[in-house]
Structures are given as structure tokens and as C-alpha cells.
Amino acid sequence: MQEMRMAELAERSGLGVPTIKYYLREGLLEPGRRTHVNQAVYGAAHLERLRLIRALSKVAGLPLSTIRDVVLEIDAGPTVLDAMALTQDALVGDVAPDSSDEDAAALVHRVVRTRAWTCQVGSPAYQAAVRAVADLGDEDLGAVIEHLDDYARAADDVARIDVQAIAAATSLDETIRGVVLGTIYRRSLLDALVLLAQQHHASELAAGSIPSAE
Amino acid sequence: MQEMRMAELAERSGLGVPTIKYYLREGLLEPGRRTHVNQAVYGAAHLERLRLIRALSKVAGLPLSTIRDVVLEIDAGPTVLDAMALTQDALVGDVAPDSSDEDAAALVHRVVRTRAWTCQVGSPAYQAAVRAVADLGDEDLGAVIEHLDDYARAADDVARIDVQAIAAATSLDETIRGVVLGTIYRRSLLDALVLLAQQHHASELAAGSIPSAE
Numbered sequence: 001m002q003e004m005r006m007a008e009l010a011e012r013s014g015l016g017v018p019t020i021k022y023y024l025r026e027g028l029l030e031p032g033r034r035t036h037v038n039q040a041v042y043g044a045a046h047l048e049r050l051r052l053i054r055a056l057s058k059v060a061g062l063p064l065s066t067i068r069d070v071v072l073e074i075d076a077g078p079t080v081l082d083a084m085a086l087t088q089d090a091l092v093g094d095v096a097p098d099s100s101d102e103d104a105a106a107l108v109h110r111v112v113r114t115r116a117w118t119c120q121v122g123s124p125a126y127q128a129a130v131r132a133v134a135d136l137g138d139e140d141l142g143a144v145i146e147h148l149d150d151y152a153r154a155a156d157d158v159a160r161i162d163v164q165a166i167a168a169a170t171s172l173d174e175t176i177r178g179v180v181l182g183t184i185y186r187r188s189l190l191d192a193l194v195l196l197a198q199q200h201h202a203s204e205l206a207a208g209s210i211p212s213a214e
Numbered sequence: 215m216q217e218m219r220m221a222e223l224a225e226r227s228g229l230g231v232p233t234i235k236y237y238l239r240e241g242l243l244e245p246g247r248r249t250h251v252n253q254a255v256y257g258a259a260h261l262e263r264l265r266l267i268r269a270l271s272k273v274a275g276l277p278l279s280t281i282r283d284v285v286l287e288i289d290a291g292p293t294v295l296d297a298m299a300l301t302q303d304a305l306v307g308d309v310a311p312d313s314s315d316e317d318a319a320a321l322v323h324r325v326v327r328t329r330a331w332t333c334q335v336g337s338p339a340y341q342a343a344v345r346a347v348a349d350l351g352d353e354d355l356g357a358v359i360e361h362l363d364d365y366a367r368a369a370d371d372v373a374r375i376d377v378q379a380i381a382a383a384t385s386l387d388e389t390i391r392g393v394v395l396g397t398i399y400r401r402s403l404l405d406a407l408v409l410l411a412q413q414h415h416a417s418e419l420a421a422g423s424i425p426s427a428e
Contacts, residue, residue, distance in 0.1 A: 117413070131406075163416050178355070202298050203295055
């Protein structure tokens, strides 16, 4: 990729020039290579960083302080796994553990063992899973919980596809951007596809086991 | 189930007595069987209706006007499919179709045909799928779109489990409550499980094809 001026950087990142200058002042974006006293040129790494910041900001809606933590952490040269974990944590946010969720925690623990998942028990995502199972229990939706292993198998398929899609990225910034946008937009996509498939499976079952109106 | 007084109805539905009296005045709940001038008793159908209203209100966060539409429609004796469709539509809300989404619409159309889904092309869920694909395209996430068929297969699995779980319901009110809570809580569950599975698959791939920090 050739070097580019600020105007081109703005156009290709989808961000305005004032916004980019703000990120430069805040230290979220490295200065470009100075060509004249008032001009600088930028490279592919600048564009990728801006695309990542834009995903964290405009799409994920994270505050600048969290975005700063994420990019500082990335610049510290973490492993991809650490960077992914940091991003997941920022996206999920804090989920307060609830000591009354012991049954739910045991169910999630069993599912993770059954699938032999290598995952972080203390992570916000894990706490969110426990919380979701506890909510389902509180709402008396035992039928959903009974199918926990089936849902975990489907989640496994989704995550495998996610990681394959992310693996096509050519830099850590693009990988993390893939995690952020993947988590948010793919979620909307999957939600909508599930609703469509519900229509289909309900219509197949309609004559059968689903109770009719009377 | 034995008939119960208002206090028991409140306890078992998780709603306060003033709230239940409000729903009675608003016509969302049929009056109970009067036993004295100031007393009435309620049956299983009342409890199920209140559990449904609570799900639509407290969990789905729908306004009372939408809840009224849903329960009036249910009382009109629709098929389960019509009632499900109405509920899905209320949950998804209006998604404005965008004429620039032609490529996205073609992709969703192809996926639905590939999986031979019987579903409503004009439904909000369908529009939401088109919108999600268009968003992914706008964000240059072609890798996710390339895996659309794989995601659709996973969505198919999830929806089949959903419909099986709902099929255990013994009345239309309980079926619709299952659709509402299933859609909302199962979504949180699946989101969290996918993140855990991402941790697992990323750790498997970490030494391999995912680019490292440098």
C-alpha cells in the first residue's frame, strides 16, 4: 500500500479529519511520516488502527478510555489470545457473579467439560453464561436448560466459523477488529437467521406436537 | 391446578397485586370467578396469561399497547404459527427495508433456498437478516459473509432446539411465552457460549494460522 495524505486516510477509514486529528492528539494513533512542516503521510498500519478504533467506537459503542486500554494493550505486543481475551472482556463488560447461581455454575461447568473447551472460568463471558442459565432457571424455562448441551454444540460450530473468518486477517489490529465486528454484526445475523429457521421448524411441527390454539 | 385467590396468583406470577388489578381493569386479564362480592378466584389460564404478560413486559420490555395487540390476537384463536409470527414481529420491531441492499437480499434469498426454509420473506426477521448482511458488507467483512451458509446451518440447529423446547408447552400462552423468553434469554446464553467456544478455538489456532502480534 502506498503512503497517503490525511484526506485519503479520512476517506478510507470512514472517519472525519477532525476526528483523526483528535486521535493523534490523544495518542491513540501514531504520528505519520513528516514530509513538510505542515504535512505528513500515513501507511497501512495507520489505516488499520483507525478502522479498529472506528469499530470499537462507532459500532461497539465503547468509551474512549476503554478504547485507549485496548490499543495500548495491543501495542504492548500481546499474544493474539491475550488480545482477544481483552477485547471479549471489553465487549461483555462486568457481569457481577452471584453466589446464588451455584446450580447454574455447575451446569456451565459440566457443559464446558463435556465439550472439552479450553476457556477462562473467571472471564466475563463465562460469568455471562452462568447468569444466562440462572435467568432461564428463574423463569422456569427448564426445557431450554435441558438442551444446554445441544446449544453448546451449535455455539461450538458458530465459534469455529468465527475464528476461521478472523484467521484471514493479516495483522493484529485487523484480527481484533474482526473479533469486535464479528461479535456484534455476526450476532445480529445469527439472531435473524435463527428466527427465520424457527419459522421453518415451527411450520414443520405445526400439524404435530406444538399445541394448537384450542 | 386448584383455583387460587389474588394473593396466591400474585405470588405465583411474580407480579404485585396492584399490577394484576391494573391488567384486569385494562382488559388484558379475564376476570376471575366471583365467590363473594369482593372476592374472586383464578385458575391456571389466569396464571399462564400473567406469566406471558410478565415476559412481554418485564423481560422483552414491550410497551403495553404492543402487549395488548399480542394478547388480543392470541384470544382471537390464531394458529400457533400466526401467533409465533406476531410475537417474532413484535420482538424484532420494524426494520426499514433499504433498496441499496440488493446484493444482501440476494445472498439471504440464496441461503433460504439452499436450506429450503419455509419462512416469510416480508417478515421483520427476514429484513433484519438482509440488514445484517448489508452491515457486514459495508464493514468490509467479506470473510463472515463467505461463511453465510455455515452460519445458516448453525442457526438451523439452534432453531430446531428452540422449537423442541417450546413444543413442551401445554397451552398457546405458554408457547408464546416460550418464544419470547427463548428468544431473549436463549440469545444471551448462546452469545456467551459462543464467546467461550471462541476462546477454545482461538487457543487451538493460536500457534497456527492466526497472525501473531508481530
